[in-house]
Amino acid sequence: MSKFMRLIQNEFIKVFAKPVAFIMIALIPIITFGYGFALKTILKTENHYYDQGMSDENYIENYISNINGQISSGMGGDIQKGADVDSLKARLQLAKDIRDKKINVDITSWQMTALLSKVDATAMAENMKDYDAVSAAKYLENANAMQKAVDNNDLGLYLDSQIASIDSQIAEAEAGDDTSYLKATRDALVIRKTNNIPPVCSDIKYSYSYGNDISWQESMIYTYQSTKASLYSGKIDDAKMTDAQISTYKDNIALMEYRLSNNIPEVSADTQFGFVLESASLVSVISIFVIIIAATMMAQEYTSGTIKLLLISPHKRWKIFAAKLVSVFLISLALLIILFASAVLTGGILFGFDFGQLWLTVNGGVVSSSHTFVAGLLKYLLACPQLLVMTSLAIMLAVIMRHSAVAIGVGVAFMLGGSIVTQILALLNYDFKKFILFMSTDLSVYFPSLSSSLAQRLTGSSGLASSLYKGMTFNFSLAVLAVYFICFTYIALDSFNRRDIKQS
Amino acid sequence: MNEKKVVLKAEKLNKHFGKKHIIKDVSFDVFEGEIFGFLGPNGSGKTTTIKMIMGLLDIDTGFVQIGGFDREKNFEDSLAQIGGIIENPDTYSYLSGYKNLEIYSRLRGKVDKTRIAEVIKLVGLEKRIMDKVKTYSLGMKQRLGLAQAILHHPKVLVLDEPTNGLDPAGIKELRDILKYLSHEEGIAVFVSSHILSEMELLCDRVCIIDAGKVLKTESIGQITDSGNNESDYEFIIGDESVALQKIQEIMPERYRSNTQNKFILAANEEEVPEVIKMLCSADLKIFGVIPSVRTLEQSFMEITGGGNVIV
Numbered sequence A: 001m002s003k004f005m006r007l008i009q010n011e012f013i014k015v016f017a018k019p020v021a022f023i024m025i026a027l028i029p030i031i032t033f034g035y036g037f038a039l040k041t042i043l044k045t046e047n048h049y050y051d052q053g054m055s056d057e058n059y060i061e062n063y064i065s066n067i068n069g070q071i072s073s074g075m076g077g078d079i080q081k082g083a084d085v086d087s088l089k090a091r092l093q094l095a096k097d098i099r100d101k102k103i104n105v106d107i108t109s110w111q112m113t114a115l116l117s118k119v120d121a122t123a124m125a126e127n128m129k130d131y132d133a134v135s136a137a138k139y140l141e142n143a144n145a146m147q148k149a150v151d152n153n154d155l156g157l158y159l160d161s162q163i164a165s166i167d168s169q170i171a172e173a174e175a176g177d178d179t180s181y182l183k184a185t186r187d188a189l190v191i192r193k194t195n196n197i198p199p200v201c202s203d204i205k206y207s208y209s210y211g212n213d214i215s216w217q218e219s220m221i222y223t224y225q226s227t228k229a230s231l232y233s234g235k236i237d238d239a240k241m242t243d244a245q246i247s248t249y250k251d252n253i254a255l256m257e258y259r260l261s262n263n264i265p266e267v268s269a270d271t272q273f274g275f276v277l278e279s280a281s282l283v284s285v286i287s288i289f290v291i292i293i294a295a296t297m298m299a300q301e302y303t304s305g306t307i308k309l310l311l312i313s314p315h316k317r318w319k320i321f322a323a324k325l326v327s328v329f330l331i332s333l334a335l336l337i338i339l340f341a342s343a344v345l346t347g348g349i350l351f352g353f354d355f356g357q358l359w360l361t362v363n364g365g366v367v368s369s370s371h372t373f374v375a376g377l378l379k380y381l382l383a384c385p386q387l388l389v390m391t392s393l394a395i396m397l398a399v400i401m402r403h404s405a406v407a408i409g410v411g412v413a414f415m416l417g418g419s420i421v422t423q424i425l426a427l428l429n430y431d432f433k434k435f436i437l438f439m440s441t442d443l444s445v446y447f448p449s450l451s452s453s454l455a456q457r458l459t460g461s462s463g464l465a466s467s468l469y470k471g472m473t474f475n476f477s478l479a480v481l482a483v484y485f486i487c488f489t490y491i492a493l494d495s496f497n498r499r500d501i502k503q504s
Numbered sequence B: 001m002n003e004k005k006v007v008l009k010a011e012k013l014n015k016h017f018g019k020k021h022i023i024k025d026v027s028f029d030v031f032e033g034e035i036f037g038f039l040g041p042n043g044s045g046k047t048t049t050i051k052m053i054m055g056l057l058d059i060d061t062g063f064v065q066i067g068g069f070d071r072e073k074n075f076e077d078s079l080a081q082i083g084g085i086i087e088n089p090d091t092y093s094y095l096s097g098y099k100n101l102e103i104y105s106r107l108r109g110k111v112d113k114t115r116i117a118e119v120i121k122l123v124g125l126e127k128r129i130m131d132k133v134k135t136y137s138l139g140m141k142q143r144l145g146l147a148q149a150i151l152h153h154p155k156v157l158v159l160d161e162p163t164n165g166l167d168p169a170g171i172k173e174l175r176d177i178l179k180y181l182s183h184e185e186g187i188a189v190f191v192s193s194h195i196l197s198e199m200e201l202l203c204d205r206v207c208i209i210d211a212g213k214v215l216k217t218e219s220i221g222q223i224t225d226s227g228n229n230e231s232d233y234e235f236i237i238g239d240e241s242v243a244l245q246k247i248q249e250i251m252p253e254r255y256r257s258n259t260q261n262k263f264i265l266a267a268n269e270e271e272v273p274e275v276i277k278m279l280c281s282a283d284l285k286i287f288g289v290i291p292s293v294r295t296l297e298q299s300f301m302e303i304t305g306g307g308n309v310i311v
Helices: A002-016 A019-047 A056-073 A085-099 A110-128 A133-151 A155-172 A180-195 A216-233 A243-262 A272-304 A306-311 A317-351 A372-381 A384-401 A404-427 A431-435 A453-459 A474-497 B046-054 B075-080 B097-107 B113-123 B138-150 B168-184 B196-202 B220-224 B240-250 B272-281 B296-304
Strands: A358-363 A366-371 B006-017 B020-031 B035-039 B061-066 B082-085 B156-160 B188-193 B205-210 B213-219 B231-237 B255-259 B262-267 B286-292
Touching (some): A019 A272, A019 A317, A056 A085, A085 A110, A110 A155, A216 A243, A243 A366, A272 A317, A272 A404, A306 B097, A317 A372, A317 A384, A317 A474, A384 A404, B020 B035, B020 B061, B020 B213, B035 B046, B035 B168, B046 B082, B075 B082, B082 B138, B168 B196, B196 B296, B205 B220, B220 B296, B231 B272, B262 B272
Parallel strands (some): B035 B205, B082 B156
C-alpha cells in the first residue's frame, strides 16, 4: 500500500510544481464571487420589474376610467369576473369616494377587497330583493359583515364570511360540477385565518401581486391554493396526476403549512446558504479544471517522454494508471472543497452570514427541520459521483490523445457540446435520452428540497415534476454514472496497457 | 576462468511491426561486471531491441531474463534489477535535478538521500543539481539520466546511444564512469551506439546486429584479431620502391600490404628484432615500428558487409 501511496505522492509533486494548479485554485473564489455579484444584481432588478412606479392616486384614476369604459361599452369586462352593470356602478362610486378622500383605505389591503365585495354584494341584493328575497337577504348579510369587518379591523370576521360564502357555493353545486377550485380557495382562507395572513388586493394596483412587493407568505398561499386545487381535481393541466406527483404535492402541502405556521420562509438565493445551494452549478467549472489537470498529468508524460521512465519502473502498469486516476480525483475533491468554502464566504459577504438558517425537508408528509449549512454540504456531496465520472473521462481522453492540448480541447468540447445536445434531446421526446450522461450528472434534482427557488423562478420549470426526468430515479442516475465511469476507465486502462511506445 | 553470472539474457526475440519482421531471433547474454556493446547500422533494430528488453514494446516470441527473473512472469522483480536511458534522458524539465532524482527514488521505494547524494557526486552534478532541468545542457541531462538509472543499484544498466551530443571531455567522463560502474561495482552495462571508435575503447564484448539479426557476438580482443596466431606489425621504411623489392626478396612470406612507406609485415612480438635486423642488413632505413591492430571499424565493415554509412 505504501508503494502505491508513494506513486500518488509523486503525482502530487508533479502537479503542484506548476503554476497551473495554483491559478486554478485562485480562480475558484474569483469566479464564485463574480457569480455571486452577478446574482445579487439580477435579484435586485427582478424585484420591481413589474412596478410601473405609479402613485396610488394614478392607479385609482386608471381604475375609474376603466370602469367608465366598461359601463359605456355595456360589457362585464375581464377585470371584474362576473360583475354586471350595477355592480360596476357601485364599484365606480366606491373608487370615487376613495379618490375624494371620503373613504380612507389602502388600495392593496384586505379591507379594499372587503369593500369591493361589500359593494358587489349590496348591488346583488338590490337586484334580487324583488324576486328572491332569501338570497337578497343573504347578500345583504354578507355586505354588512364586510363593512363590520372593515370598521372593526377584524380580519377573522372577513375571512369567516368568505368561508361561509364558499361553503354555500359548494352546497349549491350540482353533482358533476368541479368544486376543486372552491375547495382549494376555502382551504387557503382557512390557512389565512389560522396564521393571520391577510390577502392583498390587486384589483386596483394590479401589479401588486407580482415580484417581491408582496410577502413570501402571500405568494406561498397562492401556490398552496393551486396545489390544493390540483390535488382535489386529480389533474395537472388536464392531465391525470401520477402517484408520484400526488405524493410530491401532498408533501409540498405539508411543507407549506409548516412554513406558514412557524414563519419559516423558503431558502431564497439572496441568503448565505441559499447562494451556496445556487452556486453548486459551478461544479461544471471544476469539471473543466479536472480535464486540464488530467491532461497535464497524463498526456504530458507522453509528449515529454517521461512516460518511459514510469513504465520501466517496477510497478504493474495498472498501478501506475490507478495512481494517476486517484490523484486526479483527490485533486478534484480538493477543488470542490475550495469551491464550497468560496461559496460560503461569498454568500456571507454578499448576503450576510447566517449559519442558523433553517432548512426543511419533508418525507411522507412529515416535515423535519435542519440547517441550510447541512443542505449545502449535501448538495456538494452529491456532486462527487459526477466528478468521478469526469475524472475518468478526462484521463481516458488524455491516454488516447497522448497530447495535452488535444485532450483539453476535446474534453471541453465534449462537455459543452454534451450539455447542448442534452438540452436539445430533452425537448424531443426520445426514450433513450435518459441514458445520456449529462442527464444524470446533477443528482440534486432528485432532492427538491435542495433546489434553490431562483432556478425555478427564472426557468419556470419545476425540476423533478417536469417531463424532463420522466422515468428516472436517483438510483437510476447513480447506476448510469457508474456505468459511464466503468466504461471510461476500462477504455483508458486498455489503451494505457498497450505496450508499444513507439516514439517518445 | 571465473563462472560469471548472466544478468541479462535475451533468447530468440522476435518482433513484427505489421507484416514486417523487424527483429529476428535475437539472442545474447550479458555477464555481470562487463560492458557489452550493441553495434549496428542505422535502422538495424538496436533501439527496438532495447525497448523490448525494457518492456516498452511487446515481444512476439522469445523471452528476456533480468537478474534471473523472467520479464513477463516476474514483471516487477525483473524491472527492479534494471535501469536505463532510452533515446533521450527522460526528466521533468520543470523540476530541479534533485527533485527528479527524488521522484525516481520514490518510484523504486523509499527516498534514499544518501544514495542520491552518492550518484550526484558520481556523475559530477553537485553544482547544478538544484537548478531546474530545463536550464541544463544536453551533457548535464545525460548525466542526470545516468544518475537516475543507477539510483536503485540495478544489476544491469541499459544505455541507448549515450554519447549523443556529448563533447570529447564528456565522452571520456562517461567512459570513465561506466568503467567504474562495471569493473568496480559489478554492474553490467549494455550500450548501443554508432560510434565505433568509442565502443572500441569502452566495451569488453560486442554484439553486431544488422537488419534485425545478430551477426556476431565476441570480445573486443577477438573481434579485432585478424584470426591469425601471428600479429601484424607496421614498419615505416624509407625509399619505398627499393624497400618493396628488397622485402619481396628477403621475406616474401611476411609481406601483407603496404601504403606508401608503411609496410605491414606479419611477425610475432619475439620475431620483431630479427626482422629489424634483416631489414637493416638489406640497407633499408627504418623510421618506426608499431603493432598493427585491426580496428573495430574494419572488422565491423567486414562483418556487416559495409552496408550503411556509419558516423
